[in-house]
Amino acid sequence: MSAPGSEDFPWPKAGTRLEDLATPIPVIDEDRLAANIARAQSYMTEHGLNFRPHIKTHKIAAIAHQQIEAGAVGINCQKLTEAEAFADAGFDDILITYNILGVARLMRLVSLNKRVARLAVTADSAVTIAGLAAVFAGQKPLSVLVECDTGGGRCGVQSPAEALVLAQQITAASGLRFGGLMTYPAPGGAARVETFLQESMALLAEAGIPCPIRTNGGSPDLWKAHLVPSATEHRAGTYIYNDRSMVRAGECGPEDLAMHVLATVVSRPTADRAVLDCGSKALTSDLLGFTDFGEIEGLPGARITALSEEHAVVDLSACTAPGPGVGPGVGDLVRVVPNHTCVVSNLFDRMVFHRAGRVTRVEKLAARGTVW
């Protein structure tokens, strides 16, 4: 018997029926995936925005190639290991939207920059920029964008004036080039993003600093990207698979959900309780504002009320289908719509794709299991 992580582990072959897969396993609908890629790219093209898909959602080179072929200008990574893995796969335009700190990682960034045609990172502090400046002096210059907090409440400078100060620091460093402005806004924050960008661009222009890229982000605001006319680029990850949170937000319909987690009913201890084999090590505990851990297709009213690591407890007491006192039996397969697909991907070595109920391919994920 091969170890589960090994190359010769019996991953399903093309043509395998979905109902013959061992569960729990996320599966990706090829047609929905392709449609999600095409629809987002068309929208961006229509509005004159460059599109830079975030690969954290899928971590699969073949999928990123589909995104590039559709018209994306490059890819967005969230950590150095992702960028390294995708550089290995031949991607030549990579933005790492992260403050890279620490000598070991900075040296790897220098090495990465030598083999990627267009590499950029973000920074939101003098400390981050000083670290970059120290290792890139005398090297092939690195593009650095200033991250702006436009209401997202995570990283980013708090004002256009601070953005200018950091842009000046970047410009003054011999190994760095000021690439522009980056933000990951709060949902619905278009007006605030536009104001922040306009004010920052005015200050930069006044200081004689070109600001070629203004990159805005987020799947929740994907279809509102055109409401930020000062942006040149939009980044998004989740849109490619979509998930329950995207449906709730009205950003997609159930017919656009490309990922489902196949699970088996492993227990029916009571009339009102079913237990599935998709626990927190398959769905994650991400709630994203929900009070339950995913939605089971075809069982309206059923609620996944608790997860342990390899079990999901389902409350069927309010389930209105298929009839009173019934519900799925032990051994039945169900399809779960996860709350958040980006974190589900991160739990699996491979992703299984399908069309018309049959496996089409199995793709290996990169840069998961190693956070460095």
Next chain:
Amino acid sequence: MSAPGSEDFPWPKAGTRLEDLATPIPVIDEDRLAANIARAQSYMTEHGLNFRPHIKTHKIAAIAHQQIEAGAVGINCQKLTEAEAFADAGFDDILITYNILGVARLMRLVSLNKRVARLAVTADSAVTIAGLAAVFAGQKPLSVLVECDTGGGRCGVQSPAEALVLAQQITAASGLRFGGLMTYPAPGGAARVETFLQESMALLAEAGIPCPIRTNGGSPDLWKAHLVPSATEHRAGTYIYNDRSMVRAGECGPEDLAMHVLATVVSRPTADRAVLDCGSKALTSDLLGFTDFGEIEGLPGARITALSEEHAVVDLSACTAPGPGVGPGVGDLVRVVPNHTCVVSNLFDRMVFHRAGRVTRVEKLAARGTVW
């Protein structure tokens, strides 16, 4: 540059200082680990209970060997892939506390049973037992324990009468042997477990069915295992690393925490906000009843209020150390006590161990990334 998952990725060598590790990375204190193993085993031995550690917490063969050497009778796995990986590593007494269903997995279970001296699984339904009976007919017999719901509200038969019916079904199957009773109770449920076991044992005795093993479980009730005198065995996983939830439950002290997640402060956007590089892909979103995502050592009052995938947002507004308006700076390392260690392990390919601030070893995790 080697791919992050590959064997030649630059994992830290023995002797590396913890402060030189790239973050985010969970690290295990060797001395606390050894003390946790020894203390739990001593307690079980003192109370005449067999101890069966649950390897889902660490998924590392070398650690399970330490547990066996300390006196454990065997190991507990939660899924078939874990059992397969640990059989590969030479473990010969394995209990899989799960309903194994589906032809593909059942065939693997037959194969596994041939090479493991003492393999057992659990079942809580006639469907599960029928599946086992079908594939084990004519094979080396498999030991099957009946899972009992003693208040945990997950899997398990609801009454001793149901336990008897399933024990009879197991006994009647030529390829199966009734191994006994298993429960994973609600915390504080000792009295209810004892009653359920006593009543079930009486019914089984009346029916002439021996019940050699009565296995109780859980780290939350580890030190109350002796309150279930009818149990012959206890299972526990989390005790080996402990975590914030175990401290809150009073089951261990801060000095027993063997796992910390090392993280770097990557941003200080405001006086009250710090951002760490340990997001939901390092800590998971498991709350276990907390309202924040982990505790930062040395920063009382600091709260990890939000996680995104690669960021943890820390609210410092109520932080009482080290002084007003301060807190850690960009680039500083912090140590986070995770809410739940078992799910953190599952996110990493390797685990780094240390003593006196220096790396002692790096161990590979088994059966993660593949849920099958």
